[in-house]
Amino acid sequence: MTNKPMATFSFTKSNEQLRQLIANHIDETDFVDGVNRARKQLGSTTIFGSSYKLDKSNSIDAADLAMLGIDDQEYLNMVCYMPPADSSGKWNFCVWATPGCRAVCLGVASGRMNHGYENAKNRVFDWNKTDTSKAQMKRAVLFMTDRFAFTCQSVLEIYNHRQKAIRKELGAAVRPNGTTDIPWEKTLKVVLDIFGDSIQWYDYTKAPRSVRNSVPSNYHLTFSRAETKENQLNALEWLKDGFNAAVVFKADKHNLPTEFQGMPVLDGDVHDMRFKDPTGHWVGLSAKGAAKKDTSGFAVEVE
Numbered sequence: 001m002t003n004k005p006m007a008t009f010s011f012t013k014s015n016e017q018l019r020q021l022i023a024n025h026i027d028e029t030d031f032v033d034g035v036n037r038a039r040k041q042l043g044s045t046t047i048f049g050s051s052y053k054l055d056k057s058n059s060i061d062a063a064d065l066a067m068l069g070i071d072d073q074e075y076l077n078m079v080c081y082m083p084p085a086d087s088s089g090k091w092n093f094c095v096w097a098t099p100g101c102r103a104v105c106l107g108v109a110s111g112r113m114n115h116g117y118e119n120a121k122n123r124v125f126d127w128n129k130t131d132t133s134k135a136q137m138k139r140a141v142l143f144m145t146d147r148f149a150f151t152c153q154s155v156l157e158i159y160n161h162r163q164k165a166i167r168k169e170l171g172a173a174v175r176p177n178g179t180t181d182i183p184w185e186k187t188l189k190v191v192l193d194i195f196g197d198s199i200q201w202y203d204y205t206k207a208p209r210s211v212r213n214s215v216p217s218n219y220h221l222t223f224s225r226a227e228t229k230e231n232q233l234n235a236l237e238w239l240k241d242g243f244n245a246a247v248v249f250k251a252d253k254h255n256l257p258t259e260f261q262g263m264p265v266l267d268g269d270v271h272d273m274r275f276k277d278p279t280g281h282w283v284g285l286s287a288k289g290a291a292k293k294d295t296s297g298f299a300v301e302v303e
């Protein structure tokens with residue numbers, strides 16, 4: 001995020017490649033208008049940004065990856081954060097959220113997005129509270145009121161991200177849903193189409209397997225286990241199809257159980273690049289922020 005409002009966008013020699021990329025998908029004049037409407041709405045905010053964990057992922061080099069026993073391709077990662085579930089008071093961006101995850105979600109109850117345990121519990125959110133919360137809400141307003149402008153600005157940011165990654169000889173990874181659960185392969189399919197296989201997409205989701213069986217092969221999904229029977233039945237479907245599922249444990253970071261319900265647990269706090277995880281695992285995450293006080297069963301107690 002920058003502090004100055006973003007400059008007006010136009011096509012120039014330097015982004016000729018972007019013009020060619022969108023050519024078969026979005027009219028060029030409409031695209032320019034869309035980006036400039038988005039910039040007006042967003043001010044100094046961008047749709048994508050980083051986080052502590054993404055910074056950590058970005059700093060992992062080939063030697064670290066080799067030491068972890070995973071493929072050593074380095075990636076530049078970015079993520080979009082909007083108000084989770086129905087916390088905006090206007091829209092619901094996580095239709096498969098459970099009462100437990102909704103109450104302690106990182107997007108309202110941890111780190112820079114923390115509204116405080118009591119506020120999160122009572123669903124009292126002040127989206128004007130900090131620059132971070134204002135930015136989450138601005139993105140949401142744009143997404144809901146001018147989807148085309150949101151799409152164009154996303155394409156531009158992802159293009160710039162990809163070019164930066166290429167310059168640094170890194171892969172480019174994008175996590176569309178930092179604290180939401182929107183199936184981009186349906187809602188924003190054109191963005192995925194424009195970039196083909198040049199981006200590694202990844203997300204966590206609580207959607208039933210059948211809802212998200214049309215993701216392209218470069219869109220990696222990890223199911224997100226929670227406390228309800230329905231969610232846990234969905235987890236079984238995803239596991240059966242060879243996907244991993246994430247579990248939040250009431251444990252300190254890097255001190256997770258090694259096994260859960262008969263399957264090995266990998267440490268999901270080491271980095272955020274879930275697309276590098278070996279299959280056949282639970283992705284263990286330590287409870288953070290309000291999740292440490294969860295009583296719903298969303299965060300699993302550790303003996």
Ligand code: SF4
Nearest residue numbers: 094101102105179180
């Ligand atoms: S589904 Fe995920 S992002 Fe949405 S409220 Fe639950 S934990 Fe948060």
